[in-house]
Amino acid sequence: MPSTATPTARYSLVAIALHWLLALAIVTCFCVGLYMADLPFSLTRIKLFNWHKWAGISILALSAIRLLWRLTHRPPADPPMPSWQARAAHLTHVLLYGFFFAVPLAGWAYSSAAGFPIVWFGVIHLPDLVAPDKALSETLKELHGLLAYGLAGLVVMHIAAALQHQFIKRDNLIRRMLP
Amino acid sequence: MKALLATLLLAASVGAQAQAKLQPAQSDLSFQAHQMGVPVDGHFKHFDAQLAFDPAKLAAAQVSFTVDMNSGTIGAPEYDAELVKAAWFNAGKLPQAVFKSTAFKPAGAGRYEVAGTLTIKGQSKPVVVPVTLSKSGATTVATGSLAIKRLDFKIGEGEWTDTSVVADDVTVKFKLAFTGL
Numbered sequence: 001m002p003s004t005a006t007p008t009a010r011y012s013l014v015a016i017a018l019h020w021l022l023a024l025a026i027v028t029c030f031c032v033g034l035y036m037a038d039l040p041f042s043l044t045r046i047k048l049f050n051w052h053k054w055a056g057i058s059i060l061a062l063s064a065i066r067l068l069w070r071l072t073h074r075p076p077a078d079p080p081m082p083s084w085q086a087r088a089a090h091l092t093h094v095l096l097y098g099f100f101f102a103v104p105l106a107g108w109a110y111s112s113a114a115g116f117p118i119v120w121f122g123v124i125h126l127p128d129l130v131a132p133d134k135a136l137s138e139t140l141k142e143l144h145g146l147l148a149y150g151l152a153g154l155v156v157m158h159i160a161a162a163l164q165h166q167f168i169k170r171d172n173l174i175r176r177m178l179p
Numbered sequence: 180m181k182a183l184l185a186t187l188l189l190a191a192s193v194g195a196q197a198q199a200k201l202q203p204a205q206s207d208l209s210f211q212a213h214q215m216g217v218p219v220d221g222h223f224k225h226f227d228a229q230l231a232f233d234p235a236k237l238a239a240a241q242v243s244f245t246v247d248m249n250s251g252t253i254g255a256p257e258y259d260a261e262l263v264k265a266a267w268f269n270a271g272k273l274p275q276a277v278f279k280s281t282a283f284k285p286a287g288a289g290r291y292e293v294a295g296t297l298t299i300k301g302q303s304k305p306v307v308v309p310v311t312l313s314k315s316g317a318t319t320v321a322t323g324s325l326a327i328k329r330l331d332f333k334i335g336e337g338e339w340t341d342t343s344v345v346a347d348d349v350t351v352k353f354k355l356a357f358t359g360l
Contacts, residue, residue, distance in 0.1 A: 041261050043338040046345075050215040115254055122216030132254070 009076050010176045018066040019177055022059060022100070029055045030152055037145075053111060053118050056104040057126065063100035070097075076176050079165075092157055099151040105129070106144040113137035198359060199230040202318065205356035208246065212329070213346040221253035221262075228355055230321075232283075240283040242293065244355075246276040248300075266336045273300050278308070289313060297325075299332040319360040324352040 011019070029052060036048040078086050111118050112128035114137040119125050130136060165173040209222040225247035232240045248270040252259045263270040280295035289312045297306045310323040328347045329335055335345055 041257065043341060043344055046214055050217070116217055116219075119216035 011075055012069075012073055013179075014069055015066075015073065015075070016177055016179055018062060018069065020179070022062055022066065025055060025059050025062070026100075026151070026155070029059060030148060033148060050122070053107065054121050056107050057118060057120050060101065060104040060108075063097070063104075066100075067097060079171055079173055089161060092154055092161070096151070096154050096158065099147060099154060103144065103147045103151050106140055106147050110137055110140035110144045113140050199232060199319070199357035200359045201228045201230075202356040202358055203227075205318065205320075205354075207352075207354040209352045211350045211352075213348070215344055219253055221251055223247065224250040224252065226250075228357075230357055230360075232360060237283045237285065237291075240280070242278070242280045242295075244278040248274050248276055266339055267334055269300055276300070278306075297327070297332075300334060302332040304331050314360075317358050319357045321355045321357065322353065324350055326350055 010016070032048055032052050032055075036045060036052060039045040039048070078089070081089075108118060108126070109129040112130050113133050115132040117125065117128055130140075162174055165171050203226075206226070207222065208226050209220065212219045212221070223246050226245060228242060228244045230242045232242070248268040249263055251262050251268060251270075253262070262268055265272075276297075276299040278295055278297045280293050282294045284292040284294070286292045286309065291310045291312070293308045293310050295306060295308065296303050298304075304327075306325060306327070308323055308325050310321050313320050313322070327349050329345070329349045330340060330342070330347050334349075339345060
Protein backbone atom coordinates (compact mmCIF):
# COMPACT_ATOMS: atom_id res chain seq x y z
CA MET A 1 0.00 0.00 0.00
CA PRO A 2 1.44 3.42 -0.91
CA SER A 3 2.24 5.57 2.08
CA THR A 4 -0.20 8.41 2.59
CA ALA A 5 2.78 10.74 3.08
CA THR A 6 3.78 10.34 -0.56
CA PRO A 7 1.70 12.51 -2.86
CA THR A 8 -0.16 10.27 -5.24
CA ALA A 9 -2.51 10.86 -8.12
CA ARG A 10 -4.39 7.67 -7.34
CA TYR A 11 -6.95 6.71 -4.76
CA SER A 12 -5.66 4.39 -2.04
CA LEU A 13 -5.88 0.67 -2.75
CA VAL A 14 -8.56 0.26 -0.07
CA ALA A 15 -10.67 3.00 -1.67
CA ILE A 16 -10.20 1.41 -5.11
CA ALA A 17 -11.12 -2.05 -3.83
CA LEU A 18 -14.23 -0.76 -2.06
CA HIS A 19 -15.26 1.29 -5.10
CA TRP A 20 -15.23 -1.66 -7.51
CA LEU A 21 -16.63 -4.18 -5.03
CA LEU A 22 -19.54 -1.89 -4.22
CA ALA A 23 -20.03 -0.97 -7.88
CA LEU A 24 -20.47 -4.64 -8.71
CA ALA A 25 -22.66 -5.32 -5.67
CA ILE A 26 -24.93 -2.31 -6.23
CA VAL A 27 -25.46 -2.92 -9.95
CA THR A 28 -26.18 -6.62 -9.33
CA CYS A 29 -28.50 -5.86 -6.41
CA PHE A 30 -30.40 -3.29 -8.51
CA CYS A 31 -30.87 -5.70 -11.43
CA VAL A 32 -31.94 -8.58 -9.16
CA GLY A 33 -34.34 -6.19 -7.39
CA LEU A 34 -35.92 -5.16 -10.69
CA TYR A 35 -36.25 -8.76 -11.83
CA MET A 36 -37.63 -10.26 -8.61
CA ALA A 37 -40.23 -7.61 -7.79
CA ASP A 38 -42.92 -9.04 -10.08
CA LEU A 39 -42.04 -12.74 -9.84
CA PRO A 40 -44.92 -15.00 -8.81
CA PHE A 41 -44.67 -16.88 -5.51
CA SER A 42 -41.98 -19.51 -6.08
CA LEU A 43 -38.79 -20.97 -4.69
CA THR A 44 -36.82 -18.61 -6.94
CA ARG A 45 -38.71 -15.58 -5.62
CA ILE A 46 -37.97 -16.47 -1.98
CA LYS A 47 -34.30 -17.17 -2.74
CA LEU A 48 -33.83 -13.93 -4.68
CA PHE A 49 -35.60 -11.83 -2.03
CA ASN A 50 -33.37 -13.22 0.70
CA TRP A 51 -30.18 -12.90 -1.36
CA HIS A 52 -31.17 -9.34 -2.27
CA LYS A 53 -31.65 -8.50 1.42
CA TRP A 54 -28.33 -10.13 2.40
CA ALA A 55 -26.57 -8.21 -0.38
CA GLY A 56 -28.29 -4.97 0.61
CA ILE A 57 -27.18 -5.27 4.23
CA SER A 58 -23.64 -6.08 3.03
CA ILE A 59 -23.69 -2.95 0.86
CA LEU A 60 -24.84 -0.93 3.87
CA ALA A 61 -22.02 -2.30 6.05
CA LEU A 62 -19.35 -1.86 3.36
CA SER A 63 -20.60 1.68 2.68
CA ALA A 64 -20.14 2.56 6.36
CA ILE A 65 -16.55 1.29 6.19
CA ARG A 66 -16.05 3.14 2.90
CA LEU A 67 -17.39 6.41 4.32
CA LEU A 68 -15.07 6.15 7.34
CA TRP A 69 -12.15 5.48 5.00
CA ARG A 70 -13.13 8.39 2.75
CA LEU A 71 -13.36 10.78 5.73
CA THR A 72 -9.95 9.76 7.06
CA HIS A 73 -8.06 9.55 3.75
CA ARG A 74 -7.66 12.49 1.41
CA PRO A 75 -8.59 11.64 -2.17
CA PRO A 76 -6.37 12.84 -5.05
CA ALA A 77 -6.81 16.49 -6.03
CA ASP A 78 -9.22 17.39 -8.85
CA PRO A 79 -7.72 17.71 -12.32
CA PRO A 80 -8.18 21.11 -13.98
CA MET A 81 -11.83 21.57 -14.94
CA PRO A 82 -14.48 24.29 -14.99
CA SER A 83 -15.71 25.05 -11.50
CA TRP A 84 -19.32 24.02 -12.32
CA GLN A 85 -18.03 20.62 -13.33
CA ALA A 86 -16.04 20.27 -10.11
CA ARG A 87 -19.13 21.29 -8.10
CA ALA A 88 -21.34 18.86 -10.04
CA ALA A 89 -18.83 16.05 -9.51
CA HIS A 90 -18.58 16.70 -5.77
CA LEU A 91 -22.35 17.03 -5.40
CA THR A 92 -22.84 13.73 -7.25
CA HIS A 93 -20.33 12.04 -4.94
CA VAL A 94 -22.05 13.37 -1.81
CA LEU A 95 -25.47 12.27 -3.12
CA LEU A 96 -24.08 8.86 -4.09
CA TYR A 97 -22.87 8.34 -0.53
CA GLY A 98 -26.25 9.43 0.83
CA PHE A 99 -28.06 6.93 -1.39
CA PHE A 100 -25.63 4.13 -0.47
CA PHE A 101 -27.23 4.35 2.98
CA ALA A 102 -30.76 5.46 2.12
CA VAL A 103 -31.56 2.66 -0.35
CA PRO A 104 -30.63 -0.31 1.88
CA LEU A 105 -32.08 1.34 5.01
CA ALA A 106 -35.42 1.87 3.24
CA GLY A 107 -35.30 -1.76 2.07
CA TRP A 108 -34.55 -2.97 5.59
CA ALA A 109 -37.43 -0.92 7.00
CA TYR A 110 -39.72 -2.24 4.24
CA SER A 111 -38.82 -5.82 5.15
CA SER A 112 -39.48 -5.10 8.84
CA ALA A 113 -42.83 -3.45 8.09
CA ALA A 114 -43.83 -6.39 5.88
CA GLY A 115 -43.31 -8.71 8.87
CA PHE A 116 -40.22 -10.44 7.53
CA PRO A 117 -37.22 -9.71 9.73
CA ILE A 118 -33.87 -9.92 8.00
CA VAL A 119 -31.61 -12.80 8.98
CA TRP A 120 -28.28 -11.86 7.42
CA PHE A 121 -26.89 -14.82 5.46
CA GLY A 122 -29.50 -16.93 7.25
CA VAL A 123 -27.53 -16.61 10.51
CA ILE A 124 -27.51 -13.13 12.04
CA HIS A 125 -30.91 -11.88 13.19
CA LEU A 126 -31.12 -8.14 12.55
CA PRO A 127 -33.45 -5.97 14.62
CA ASP A 128 -36.64 -4.67 13.03
CA LEU A 129 -36.39 -0.98 12.11
CA VAL A 130 -40.15 -0.52 12.36
CA ALA A 131 -43.02 -2.65 13.66
CA PRO A 132 -44.99 -4.76 11.17
CA ASP A 133 -47.58 -2.53 9.49
CA LYS A 134 -49.23 -3.32 6.16
CA ALA A 135 -49.86 0.30 5.07
CA LEU A 136 -46.37 1.41 6.09
CA SER A 137 -44.83 -1.51 4.22
CA GLU A 138 -46.52 -0.36 0.99
CA THR A 139 -45.15 3.17 1.47
CA LEU A 140 -41.66 1.89 2.25
CA LYS A 141 -41.76 -0.42 -0.77
CA GLU A 142 -42.47 2.62 -2.98
CA LEU A 143 -39.77 4.63 -1.23
CA HIS A 144 -37.18 1.85 -1.54
CA GLY A 145 -37.93 1.62 -5.27
CA LEU A 146 -37.80 5.38 -5.83
CA LEU A 147 -34.51 5.69 -3.95
CA ALA A 148 -33.06 2.79 -5.95
CA TYR A 149 -34.00 4.54 -9.20
CA GLY A 150 -32.49 7.74 -7.81
CA LEU A 151 -29.25 5.90 -7.08
CA ALA A 152 -29.34 4.38 -10.58
CA GLY A 153 -29.67 7.89 -12.04
CA LEU A 154 -26.67 9.11 -10.05
CA VAL A 155 -24.64 6.09 -11.13
CA VAL A 156 -25.48 6.84 -14.76
CA MET A 157 -24.31 10.47 -14.28
CA HIS A 158 -21.14 9.27 -12.56
CA ILE A 159 -20.35 6.83 -15.40
CA ALA A 160 -21.20 9.44 -18.07
CA ALA A 161 -18.77 11.88 -16.45
CA ALA A 162 -16.05 9.22 -16.30
CA LEU A 163 -16.60 8.40 -19.99
CA GLN A 164 -16.51 12.10 -20.86
CA HIS A 165 -13.13 12.41 -19.14
CA GLN A 166 -11.85 9.30 -20.87
CA PHE A 167 -13.05 9.78 -24.43
CA ILE A 168 -13.72 13.49 -24.88
CA LYS A 169 -11.26 15.23 -22.57
CA ARG A 170 -8.86 12.29 -22.88
CA ASP A 171 -7.28 13.14 -19.51
CA ASN A 172 -7.17 9.46 -18.43
CA LEU A 173 -8.76 10.46 -15.10
CA ILE A 174 -10.00 6.89 -14.68
CA ARG A 175 -6.47 5.67 -13.89
CA ARG A 176 -6.92 7.16 -10.39
CA MET A 177 -9.54 4.50 -9.70
CA LEU A 178 -8.08 1.55 -11.66
CA PRO A 179 -6.50 -1.25 -9.64
CA MET B 180 -80.26 -49.11 13.77
CA LYS B 181 -76.56 -49.91 13.76
CA ALA B 182 -75.73 -46.22 13.60
CA LEU B 183 -78.06 -45.47 16.48
CA LEU B 184 -76.51 -48.23 18.54
CA ALA B 185 -73.03 -46.93 17.80
CA THR B 186 -74.07 -43.42 18.79
CA LEU B 187 -75.58 -44.68 22.03
CA LEU B 188 -72.48 -46.70 22.85
CA LEU B 189 -70.25 -43.73 22.10
CA ALA B 190 -72.45 -41.46 24.21
CA ALA B 191 -72.29 -43.99 27.04
CA SER B 192 -68.51 -44.29 26.88
CA VAL B 193 -67.95 -40.53 26.77
CA GLY B 194 -70.66 -39.96 29.32
CA ALA B 195 -68.60 -41.84 31.87
CA GLN B 196 -66.13 -38.95 31.80
CA ALA B 197 -66.39 -35.23 32.25
CA GLN B 198 -67.20 -33.75 28.83
CA ALA B 199 -65.27 -30.54 28.28
CA LYS B 200 -66.20 -27.69 25.98
CA LEU B 201 -63.59 -25.78 24.01
CA GLN B 202 -63.60 -22.00 24.40
CA PRO B 203 -62.32 -20.81 20.99
CA ALA B 204 -61.95 -17.17 22.02
CA GLN B 205 -59.41 -18.06 24.69
CA SER B 206 -57.68 -20.69 22.60
CA ASP B 207 -54.85 -20.40 20.14
CA LEU B 208 -53.20 -22.67 17.61
CA SER B 209 -50.03 -21.33 16.02
CA PHE B 210 -47.04 -22.59 14.11
CA GLN B 211 -43.57 -21.38 13.28
CA ALA B 212 -41.63 -22.28 10.17
CA HIS B 213 -38.38 -20.87 8.80
CA GLN B 214 -37.55 -19.70 5.30
CA MET B 215 -33.82 -19.16 4.79
CA GLY B 216 -33.41 -18.55 8.50
CA VAL B 217 -36.31 -16.10 8.74
CA PRO B 218 -38.99 -17.14 11.25
CA VAL B 219 -42.46 -17.21 9.72
CA ASP B 220 -45.27 -17.22 12.26
CA GLY B 221 -48.77 -18.33 11.46
CA HIS B 222 -51.92 -19.47 13.15
CA PHE B 223 -55.22 -21.17 12.48
CA LYS B 224 -58.43 -19.30 13.09
CA HIS B 225 -60.78 -22.27 13.28
CA PHE B 226 -60.28 -25.50 15.17
CA ASP B 227 -62.28 -27.64 17.55
CA ALA B 228 -61.62 -30.23 20.22
CA GLN B 229 -63.61 -32.95 21.90
CA LEU B 230 -62.11 -33.86 25.22
CA ALA B 231 -63.15 -36.43 27.76
CA PHE B 232 -60.83 -36.28 30.69
CA ASP B 233 -60.75 -37.28 34.31
CA PRO B 234 -57.31 -37.46 35.93
CA ALA B 235 -58.57 -40.33 38.10
CA LYS B 236 -59.54 -42.37 35.04
CA LEU B 237 -56.67 -41.63 32.72
CA ALA B 238 -57.08 -44.86 30.78
CA ALA B 239 -60.45 -43.64 29.54
CA ALA B 240 -59.29 -40.13 28.64
CA GLN B 241 -59.76 -39.16 25.00
CA VAL B 242 -59.16 -36.16 22.86
CA SER B 243 -60.01 -35.52 19.27
CA PHE B 244 -58.73 -32.28 17.79
CA THR B 245 -59.64 -30.97 14.36
CA VAL B 246 -58.19 -28.02 12.48
CA ASP B 247 -59.78 -26.20 9.56
CA MET B 248 -56.87 -26.08 7.11
CA ASN B 249 -58.60 -23.30 5.17
CA SER B 250 -58.21 -21.01 8.17
CA GLY B 251 -54.41 -20.82 8.22
CA THR B 252 -52.81 -17.39 8.00
CA ILE B 253 -49.33 -15.95 8.27
CA GLY B 254 -50.65 -12.40 8.17
CA ALA B 255 -49.83 -11.70 4.53
CA PRO B 256 -52.79 -12.26 2.16
CA GLU B 257 -50.56 -13.14 -0.82
CA TYR B 258 -48.92 -15.93 1.20
CA ASP B 259 -52.19 -17.12 2.75
CA ALA B 260 -53.58 -17.60 -0.74
CA GLU B 261 -50.63 -19.93 -1.50
CA LEU B 262 -50.98 -21.85 1.77
CA VAL B 263 -54.31 -23.49 0.81
CA LYS B 264 -53.05 -24.61 -2.61
CA ALA B 265 -52.26 -28.23 -3.52
CA ALA B 266 -48.49 -27.93 -2.97
CA TRP B 267 -49.00 -26.84 0.65
CA PHE B 268 -52.17 -27.72 2.61
CA ASN B 269 -54.37 -28.74 -0.35
CA ALA B 270 -57.13 -27.42 1.87
CA GLY B 271 -59.81 -27.59 -0.82
CA LYS B 272 -59.54 -31.38 -1.03
CA LEU B 273 -58.27 -32.11 2.48
CA PRO B 274 -59.82 -29.42 4.65
CA GLN B 275 -59.27 -31.07 8.01
CA ALA B 276 -56.22 -31.96 10.03
CA VAL B 277 -56.97 -34.31 12.92
CA PHE B 278 -55.23 -35.43 16.07
CA LYS B 279 -56.80 -38.44 17.78
CA SER B 280 -55.40 -39.63 21.06
CA THR B 281 -54.70 -43.27 21.84
CA ALA B 282 -53.25 -42.99 25.34
CA PHE B 283 -52.66 -40.45 28.12
CA LYS B 284 -49.58 -40.95 30.28
CA PRO B 285 -48.92 -38.90 33.43
CA ALA B 286 -45.67 -36.93 33.30
CA GLY B 287 -45.58 -35.02 36.59
CA ALA B 288 -47.88 -32.50 38.22
CA GLY B 289 -50.44 -31.31 35.68
CA ARG B 290 -48.40 -32.80 32.87
CA TYR B 291 -49.32 -35.53 30.48
CA GLU B 292 -47.89 -37.21 27.46
CA VAL B 293 -50.65 -37.73 24.99
CA ALA B 294 -49.91 -40.34 22.37
CA GLY B 295 -52.00 -40.38 19.25
CA THR B 296 -52.20 -40.10 15.53
CA LEU B 297 -51.75 -36.83 13.74
CA THR B 298 -53.25 -36.64 10.27
CA ILE B 299 -52.50 -33.66 8.07
CA LYS B 300 -53.15 -33.57 4.34
CA GLY B 301 -54.17 -37.22 4.45
CA GLN B 302 -50.81 -38.30 5.91
CA SER B 303 -50.94 -39.99 9.32
CA LYS B 304 -48.07 -40.18 11.79
CA PRO B 305 -47.93 -41.39 15.36
CA VAL B 306 -46.92 -38.55 17.70
CA VAL B 307 -46.56 -37.94 21.41
CA VAL B 308 -47.73 -34.52 22.50
CA PRO B 309 -46.57 -33.13 25.84
CA VAL B 310 -49.47 -31.25 27.44
CA THR B 311 -49.57 -29.09 30.55
CA LEU B 312 -52.93 -28.51 32.22
CA SER B 313 -53.59 -25.51 34.40
CA LYS B 314 -56.88 -24.67 36.01
CA SER B 315 -58.08 -21.19 36.81
CA GLY B 316 -61.67 -20.83 37.93
CA ALA B 317 -63.99 -22.76 35.65
CA THR B 318 -61.45 -22.85 32.84
CA THR B 319 -58.78 -25.46 32.26
CA VAL B 320 -56.06 -24.51 29.83
CA ALA B 321 -54.05 -27.13 27.98
CA THR B 322 -50.79 -25.85 26.54
CA GLY B 323 -47.95 -27.47 24.71
CA SER B 324 -45.92 -27.59 21.58
CA LEU B 325 -45.05 -30.24 19.09
CA ALA B 326 -42.13 -30.35 16.67
CA ILE B 327 -43.06 -31.88 13.35
CA LYS B 328 -41.38 -32.37 9.98
CA ARG B 329 -43.48 -30.73 7.30
CA LEU B 330 -42.34 -33.24 4.67
CA ASP B 331 -43.79 -36.11 6.77
CA PHE B 332 -47.14 -34.59 5.85
CA LYS B 333 -46.27 -33.59 2.27
CA ILE B 334 -46.58 -29.93 3.20
CA GLY B 335 -44.62 -28.23 0.46
CA GLU B 336 -44.48 -30.46 -2.61
CA GLY B 337 -42.61 -30.15 -5.90
CA GLU B 338 -39.86 -27.52 -5.75
CA TRP B 339 -40.86 -26.78 -2.13
CA THR B 340 -39.34 -30.03 -0.88
CA ASP B 341 -36.07 -28.04 -0.93
CA THR B 342 -35.49 -27.68 2.81
CA SER B 343 -32.62 -25.21 2.29
CA VAL B 344 -35.30 -22.61 1.51
CA VAL B 345 -38.20 -23.68 3.70
CA ALA B 346 -36.89 -25.71 6.63
CA ASP B 347 -38.38 -29.14 7.33
CA ASP B 348 -38.80 -28.41 11.04
CA VAL B 349 -42.04 -26.75 12.06
CA THR B 350 -43.11 -26.05 15.62
CA VAL B 351 -46.80 -26.20 16.41
CA LYS B 352 -47.97 -24.49 19.59
CA PHE B 353 -51.36 -24.75 21.17
CA LYS B 354 -53.29 -23.22 24.00
CA LEU B 355 -56.72 -24.77 24.38
CA ALA B 356 -59.13 -23.45 26.97
CA PHE B 357 -61.86 -25.79 28.15
CA THR B 358 -64.80 -25.42 30.48
CA GLY B 359 -66.66 -28.26 32.11
CA LEU B 360 -63.63 -30.27 33.21
